[in-house]
Amino acid sequence: MSTLVVVGTQWGDEGKGKIIDVLTEKADYVVRFQGGNNAGHTIVINNKKYIFHLIPSGIFWPQTICVIGNGVVVDPEVLIQEIERLKKEGLKVDSKKLLISEKAHVIMPYHKALDLAREKKAKKDKIGTTCRGIGPCYEDKVARKGFRLIDLTYPELFKEKLKAILEEKNFILKYFNAETIKFEDIYEKYVKYGEYLKPYLTDVSLVLWKAKREDKKILFEGAQGTFLDIDHGTYPYVTSSNTLAGNACCGSGLGPLEIDMVLGVVKAYTTRVGEGPFPTELKNELGDRLRTGGFEFGSTTGRPRRCGWLDLVLVKTAIRLNSIKALALTKLDVLSGFENLKICIAYEYEGKIIDYLPSSLNEMAKLKPIYKDLPGWKRDIKNVKRFEDLPDETKTYIKTIEEYLEVPFYLISFGPERESCFILKNPFEN
Numbered sequence: 001m002s003t004l005v006v007v008g009t010q011w012g013d014e015g016k017g018k019i020i021d022v023l024t025e026k027a028d029y030v031v032r033f034q035g036g037n038n039a040g041h042t043i044v045i046n047n048k049k050y051i052f053h054l055i056p057s058g059i060f061w062p063q064t065i066c067v068i069g070n071g072v073v074v075d076p077e078v079l080i081q082e083i084e085r086l087k088k089e090g091l092k093v094d095s096k097k098l099l100i101s102e103k104a105h106v107i108m109p110y111h112k113a114l115d116l117a118r119e120k121k122a123k124k125d126k127i128g129t130t131c132r133g134i135g136p137c138y139e140d141k142v143a144r145k146g147f148r149l150i151d152l153t154y155p156e157l158f159k160e161k162l163k164a165i166l167e168e169k170n171f172i173l174k175y176f177n178a179e180t181i182k183f184e185d186i187y188e189k190y191v192k193y194g195e196y197l198k199p200y201l202t203d204v205s206l207v208l209w210k211a212k213r214e215d216k217k218i219l220f221e222g223a224q225g226t227f228l229d230i231d232h233g234t235y236p237y238v239t240s241s242n243t244l245a246g247n248a249c250c251g252s253g254l255g256p257l258e259i260d261m262v263l264g265v266v267k268a269y270t271t272r273v274g275e276g277p278f279p280t281e282l283k284n285e286l287g288d289r290l291r292t293g294g295f296e297f298g299s300t301t302g303r304p305r306r307c308g309w310l311d312l313v314l315v316k317t318a319i320r321l322n323s324i325k326a327l328a329l330t331k332l333d334v335l336s337g338f339e340n341l342k343i344c345i346a347y348e349y350e351g352k353i354i355d356y357l358p359s360s361l362n363e364m365a366k367l368k369p370i371y372k373d374l375p376g377w378k379r380d381i382k383n384v385k386r387f388e389d390l391p392d393e394t395k396t397y398i399k400t401i402e403e404y405l406e407v408p409f410y411l412i413s414f415g416p417e418r419e420s421c422f423i424l425k426n427p428f429e430n
């Protein structure tokens with residue numbers, strides 16, 4: 001068993017970064033396969049907080065090689081900043097430690113400008129994107145108008161194509177009354193980014209293929225969450241890539257039969273950033289309490305996250321969509337002190353009980369969650385040393401979820417730090 005994919009089962013920010021960091025101790029490679037710097041993955045080591053947007057969350061483990069796959073959209077400026085910041089921390093981030101697919105697409109300045117301009121114009125219909133240019137970059141990839149990182153290393157070819165593309169992009173930017181982009185302002189800059197990143201560029205598919213043959217342990221790090229998936233999420237309030245485990249293959253160049261295991265990360269309650277349906281949202285003091293207790297503010301944009309009870313209909317759907325065979329539960333400590341807890345086990349839709357998420361926004365808007373009530377626990381669980389020492393009510397909460405989902409928890413996280421995590425079973429040893 002050597003290839004493990006880790007994905008979020010909700011709307012992102014489930015604590016994937018922390019779980020990846022914990023699991024990387026057992027991994028040789030950590031691979032990002034989709035998304036871009038819309039992701040914000042937090043890890044806390046020795047009381048110091050690090051937020052990664054592009055670099056895989058396993059970077060601090062000395063034995064591990066970090067990989068950015070072809071499915072990721074890369075803002076070179078952000079990536080270079082992340083590399084330089086890590087170097088300042090004393091980490092050696094050379095071309096042996098970090099590998100980047102030459103096929104990964106580049107987020108260009110006009111992608112960011114367009115993302116921002118659209119969100120501004122949309123007003124009440126806005127998606128609430130991170131305005132990092134993610135959607136427009138993926139659009140260009142699919143339209144076959146994009147630049148791949150390798151293209152930045154051929155300055156003359158890049159020059160010609162950029163001139164042509166800017167004509168079209170500036171036409172659209174004018175439509176939005178947004179500032180247009182001058183060739184002279186960006187060309188040299190992006191050629192320099194290409195020069196900086198060139199040593200890191202490689203054929204990731206080939207590297208992973210060889211690693212797999214040598215039985216190396218490969219960990220895939222999902223970004224966003226299942227319900228932000230472009231096909232299976234709450235469309236159009238989604239991101240612009242497939243966030244599901246299946247995309248680990250397309251986004252890295254490793255074939256589907258090479259994947260051995262999929263682990264889903266479940267936050268003990270639900271959050272979402274940006275607009276879109278959220279059946280169990282708590283627009284009251286309980287929601288505020290979750291936000292304050294869980295420090296639920298976007299790791300990328302700082303926006304307050306919307307908070308609500310755990311929605312197991314969603315998580316069960318995520319299990320189906322991703323082939324999840326093991327789970328990690330996070331942020332359990334945030335529920336300490338709540339008198340009563342609720343978990344959503346079905347929805348009422350026009351008088352009928354359903355246990356799936358409908359596809360249309362109209363239908364989603366009419367869903368009424370059906371809750372199971374559970375007792376809360378008073379005691380703070382942050383300093384608990386053994387799983388057995390958790391309060392009985394906490395164990396009941398865990399057991400109830402596990403029974404409903406019919407998938408076991410392999411990890412239980414009860415604080416942001418590396419150490420605040422019980423590994424009940426190592427998913428690499430399945």
Ligand code: GDP
Pocket residue numbers: 008012013014015016017018039040041042043044294295298299330331332333334413414415416
């Ligand atoms: P990701 O995008 O899924 O990696 O999650 P984020 O890093 O955006 O958000 C998760 C937040 O919760 C971060 O601030 C983490 O440091 C924090 N966190 C992760 N696990 C736990 C946990 O078990 N308890 C608490 N209290 N915080 C956690």
Ligand code: IMO
Pocket residue numbers: 008011012013014038039040041127128129130131132133134135222223224225228237238239240272273274275299
């Ligand atoms: P991680 O990996 C939470 C949300 C945005 C917006 C929608 C589309 O940290 O879990 P985009 O900029 O992708 O076009 O925005 O998706 N979104 C996230 N929400 N966590 C994330 O990543 C997200 N990445 C994008 O808030 O609603």
Ligand code: MG
Pocket residue numbers: 012013014039040041042299
């Ligand atoms: Mg996040």
